[in-house]
Amino acid sequence: FxxxxxxxxxxxxxxxxxxxxxxxxxxxxxxxxxxxxxxxxxxxxxxxxxxxxxxxxxxxxxxxxxxxxxxxxxxxxxxxxxxxxxxxxxxxxxxxxxxxxxxxxxxxxxxxxxxxxxxxxxxxxxxxxxxxxxxxxxxxxxxxxxxxxxxxxxxxxxxxxGKEWFLDATTYIEENIKYAVDYINSNIPQIKVSIPDSTYLLWLDCRNLNLDGDDLVDFFVNKARLALNDGRLFGDGGDGYMRINIACPRRILEKALYQLENAVDSYNFDKYELISGC
The missing domain is CATH 3.40.640.10 (Type I PLP-dependent aspartate aminotransferase-like (Major domain))
Structure with a gap:
């Protein structure tokens, strides 16, 4: 817009x-x-x-x-x-x-x-x-x-x-949201996320990673191997946030969150470099 x-x-x-x-x-x-x-x-x-x-x-x-x-x-x-x-x-x-x-x-x-x-x-x-x-x-x-x-x-x-398909899809979306939020809260506490009222999108608060702007995008793309939406695209206040679409098969969501967890665990955010041997 x-x-x-x-x-x-x-x-x-x-x-x-x-x-x-x-x-x-x-x-x-x-x-x-x-x-x-x-x-x-x-x-x-x-x-x-x-x-x-x-x-x-x-x-x-x-x-x-x-x-x-x-x-x-x-x-x-x-x-x-x-x-x-x-x-x-x-x-x-x-x-x-x-x-x-x-x-x-x-x-x-x-x-x-x-x-x-x-x-x-x-x-x-x-x-x-x-x-x-x-x-x-x-x-x-x-x-x-x-x-x-x-x-x-x-x-x-x-x-x-399409009513039957849509109702099934909505239930699947709710289950994916619960899974993603529980996984992030349990395994990636550096990132904060809340359950939305609507949509199939999660708004990830990544500010505790201490990466701003292009550095945060670089971390997600080149370290976690995930192409999410940069929060800056959504206007003022979006820096430090990423948007993830969870309307996908569960196995893809599981893989994405596992990659993100590994990337966060193996990264030295204070020095902005990979920890040797991880």
Whole structure:
């Protein structure tokens, strides 16, 4: 999102989350102050990627009220909204009230739910036809207006016939999350991780490894042999974090965590070099 906004000449203002014992919260004081500075849109990630929070109706309503008071249109990214874990419930931003609906553009897709990202299919729901027409005009200019035939068929089949698969996949994701969190807590205590409310992503707090920026990425790639997502990609406050996708066969997850454990155990983080003989 950040790269695209800046490429179109826009300015990005970040409302950084507050972390408390691995749990993340919205900084409403910071949001109120920044909303007064002339922003036109606010992108709300609901559920949140990468920290996995499912925002409550009260939190979403507070965000929306601040946006409405300052004439800010809400773009609600709800692409992970189907993947609710542990009985959590998703509240669509536009469902809270008619007034909020009038100020909300909702973005969603089957791509995360059914692993169809390669087919590039998504749905954008607008509060009025004028706004949709403006959006369609941009898509035509950059020649991305049409879906391909495969994506239309796959999207239809996924939502009409994919329930059983999806429920099984969600259970598998929950089991993988439990396994990964237990493994890290027991065997790699230098890394902190919390159980998310949603998504199939874990947000790894690697700050105790004392590696910053490119050094942390180098450690994961060249020592642990793992290509995870650098936390810096997700904005301010992401340095020292890595994001891991656990939506994979258990054997792959086991191998990845074993490699990470061995890399951490055999590494001298104070001297930033491998310990001889390990």
């Amino acid at each position: 950040k790269n695209v906004i800046e490429a179109w000449g826009g300015e990005v203002v970040t409302n950084q989350l507050i972390e408390n014992n691995g749990r993340y919260y919205i900084d409403f004081d910071d949001l109120r102050n920044k909303a007064k500075q002339g922003a036109k849109f606010m992108i709300v990630c609901n559920p949140h990627n990468p920290v996995g929070r499912v925002w409550s109706k009260e939190e979403l309503e507070a965000i929306a009220n601040i946006c409405i008071e300052n004439n800010i249109t809400i773009i609600s990214d709800e692409i992970y909204s189907d993947i609710m874990l542990w009985g959590n419930k998703h509240t669509p931003m536009a469902s809270i009230s008619e007034e909020i609906r009038k100020h909300t553009i909702t973005c969603t897709s089957s791509t995360k739910t059914f692993n169809l990202a390669g087919l590039q299919v998504a749905t954008v729901i607008f509060p009025n036809l004028n706004m949709k027409n403006q959006y369609d005009a941009i898509l035509k200019k950059i020649e991305t207006y049409r879906n391909n035939a495969f994506s239309i068929v796959a999207n239809t089949i996924a939502f009409t016939e």
